[in-house]
Amino acid sequence: MNTAALTKPKTNEEPYLKFQLNSQIAALFAMRHVQEVLILPARRLTPMPNMPPCMLGLAxxxxxxxxxxxxxxxxxLATVNTHLQPYNLQYKLMMMQVGTAPFALAVQHVKGITWVQPDDLQSPIGRVPASFVPYLRGCVLQRQQQHQEVVLVLDAEAIVQSPIFHQTDSSL
Structure with missing residues (x-):
């Protein structure tokens, strides 16, 4: 049993959901935006035409x-689940809510809850590709066996405000 999720946090620590974007990159979202985590078979996803490639569809x-x-x-980054055949494709989803906007984010793997002290948040500049920076609150260093792992702390509000979701160009 993973006892890390059961330990009592220090008074100023905040809960985050830890997940993998791909096999090398771990990230966090503040739990205040996460509603639930689930697995969705691809057949229950309705693709929508003329949408950016990152928009998988509606559920x-x-x-x-x-x-x-x-x-x-x-x-x-590379899309999730590219190695699976369509008949067994499943998405690992984090159901999110920012304000009144519900949405789901497909990720490679959900690891669980971790606690982070606000003072541990560091600048991501120089540690991550520049394309990530608009979507980040920062990053934290977490001990991973024998080395320090850089874990991205994503900003749910910035993701909702992404220009890609607000394009009106009909040539998409």
């Missing part, structure tokens, strides 16, 4: 229709 969850976004592809 119905608890009588709400939400956009499903490939987070890795939005950040300029």
């Amino acid at each position: 119905n969850r608890r009588s709400r229709v939400v956009w499903v976004i490939d987070l890795a592809q939005l950040l300029g």
